[in-house]
């Protein structure tokens with residue numbers, strides 16, 4: 585179980601993927617990304633052709649093992665039952681209905697709870713619901729999530745900080761090596777991304793470049 589006192593560091597370079605996000609074997613992509621220096625991984629199996637049931641559980645268990653070997657937190661998107669069944673380090677849920685409070689009761693105080701937030705009020709609600717971190721976005725246009733909300737940009741993170749929201753925040757949506765620094769400059773503790781790594785020719789190299797960008801941006805703050 586990840587120590588809750590260094591969630592901000594753990595979220596510096598937060599890779600998210602499901603089998604739908606790459607043409608390669610996801611295990612290989614994750615292995616490369618871990619070698620490149622990602623600090624957290626979220627298994628997000630979503631959309632047409634995604635794994636379900638036992639296949640999904642087996643995939644989750646093998647990916648979790650890869651993360652465990654590197655002492656990297658393994659988070660499950662949405663599927664709380666799966667997260668509990670395999671003893672994941674955390675779950676990430678959307679803001680819809682009062683899901684976050686319910687999920688916190690289901691997972692207990694130890695597991696990490698991540699909540700998506702698109703506005704200051706959603707961020708405050710997530711905080712009250714017991715979230716350990718919030719994912720704010722989309723930072724930039726993205727084609728990875730078809731139902732993504734309007735682009736809010738790193739400015740949204742800055743306004744959350746000005747509203748004294750000091751929960752760990754990761755920016756998400758359309759993040760690449762070219763704009764990662766802006767997201768950190770906006771006040772994020774880390775960046776989370778899918779396609780920049782899942783579709784990279786060399787996921788290891790890409791992760792290393794992104795990690796360096798984040799360190800550089802954090803030193804400039």
Ligand SMILES: Cc1ncsc1CCOP(=O)(O)O
Pocket residue numbers: 721722725726727728729732756757758759776777778779780
């Ligand atoms: C899951 C999610 N939530 C907001 S945007 C997004 C997709 C991010 O994918 P990418 O990093 O490829 O833009």
Ligand SMILES: C=C1C=NC(C(F)(F)F)=NC1=N
Pocket residue numbers: 598600626628661676698699700718719720754755756776777
């Ligand atoms: C929709 C999402 C929004 N944010 C995040 C995270 F980056 F983890 F915070 N994960 C998601 N699946």
